[in-house]
Amino acid sequence: MAEDDQKRVSAAARLFDVRRVIGGLFVVYGVIVTLLGIFDSPEEIDKAEGVRINLWMGLAMLALGLFFLLWLRLNPPKPPQIDESEEQ
């Protein structure tokens, strides 16, 4: 059993990169929430105790999303390795 795991080409290595998913979703969330923040009504800002929370959280989420996409760009996933030289 255990040897089988090792010998097969590690399929998950071919998997898409999770950084793209996180980056993508947070960029979209960031844009939506930032835009909402820009056009927030005074009542909504009042509800949040005067904090422009949509604007700040939107920008923060946008920054996080861009960070993941940038990280992916600078350090792309290695191509799948087809070898058995696991450990030892």
Next chain:
Amino acid sequence: MEVLAASGLRLDLDIFDYLILVLYFGTVLGVGFAARRAIRTSADFFLSGRAMPAWVTGLAFVSANLGALEILGMAANGAQYGLMTLHYYWVGAVPAMVFLGIVMMPFYYGSKVHSVPEFLRRRFNNSAHLFNAISFAVAQVLIAGVNLFALALILQALLGWPLWVSIGLGAAIVLIYIGVGGLSSAIYNEVLQFFVILAGLIPITIVGLVKVGGVDGLMDKVRQSPLGDAALHTWSNTGSSDANPLGANWIGIIFGLGFVLSFGYWTTNFAEVQRALSAKDMNAARRTPIIGAFPKLLIPVVTVVPGLIALVTVKGLGAESGDLTYNNAIPLLMRDLLPNGVLGVAVTGLLASFMAGMAANVSGFNTVFTYDIWQPYIRKGRSDEYYLRVGRWATFGGVVIGIGTAFIAAGYDNIMNYIQALFSLFNAPLFATFIVGMFWKRMSAWAGFWSLLLGFLASLALYLAHLGDVIKFNSDLEESFWGAGAAFVVAVIVAIIVTMFTPSKPESELRGLVYGLGGPSTGADVIISGEKVWWRNPVLLGTVAVVLAVVLYIPVW
């Protein structure tokens, strides 16, 4: 139920909030289908092909524990017990996570087992294995059901969705993304969930703190609350059990919570350990729980602090039933403080955390069911494709049983609490059995089985005595400390006694499973040295995490 149906907790979501929610569900399902392309073997399905980088498995490790029951429960504890709730993180989690990474992971990962029960089979015998595999599998599906029911309750209160809609929808989404994409999908979604959950909780803390006048304002107001100054200290009132809100003294906190309960949970719970087993190499596996320990240090900022904010801003919080129970601390703050937009993110984060909890249960269940029950005892020696298929059916079956549990829970008050309490009873003797078995090569095969069984019965006996008022404890919490302690002691004693009367296993069968017995990965040199690069060295990272846990206590002594 009717009370909640006409809830004052109802949130006013607008189209953008729903857009955020729908985008999230779409992404989760997309990850599931994308992960499917990478699944060729059962190991891909159950263990992500052992190819994950450490930061991914580390965040998944902490996220698998960041279920909504945990988040809402810790905020509730924050409102009820004050800063003593921090013990659940800094004493009750971080040291055990570090211990798992430094000391125990070389045995788990190095022996190439697929699961925690499989380790028991190879170290002890089939009886110990089957006892643990079945109790774990049953616990996982029932707890998945508890999660599902809690999800449905909160959606009914917040959004007005009928219970059956939420139960069906939540179950369907988890079923699809795990059944299709396996553990890779669960792990990737957990990493995503980690960030969404934080993005939902952070604005609650920020706006809440502004409302109460910052940290100083919060402290002042808590001092004037019924909890008083005792809520702002973690250790200084723990000389005796009745001088602090938690109702536990320092011995109980350190040994009961910090040692037996938390080590039992973190180091032997396969739903957690599975994340580390999917890491790409030994070093990444060892760093998995340690990387998880760093966010764990800071999570109380977005759970315990909102609990305190709710305590001082929500009038009447702490009711026995209805909208104002402690458990609703976070939903109440969402209602009071968040404008549309971040409100949608917060609701999404809450749903994400329910799914994180349930997905961890289901992906642990399908692996143990397939590798530890079906393959060794029911249908041996079939093709890998066959077991992959079994895994998918097990996922389906597990979710269906979870749905059944959810509907049963809907009919009986408090059944959720009993289910969780019952299965926590299995953890404490497990840790004792593991730790003795890993470091004492003479411990016999049958000693493993009997110490598990009798340790469990010891904590069960104390629990029942507590329920029946035969023995008086200050609180449920105090009972759980003592019950876990009793289980641990009984398990160790039984292990020693049974070993004296039954044969030990030959050393050749224990290689890689027991400390000091050859094997490629379990010598002292491996455990100590690890990696030369400092930020990849598990021992160094682990030490930093523990030191930080101690330092963080200083301002809240």
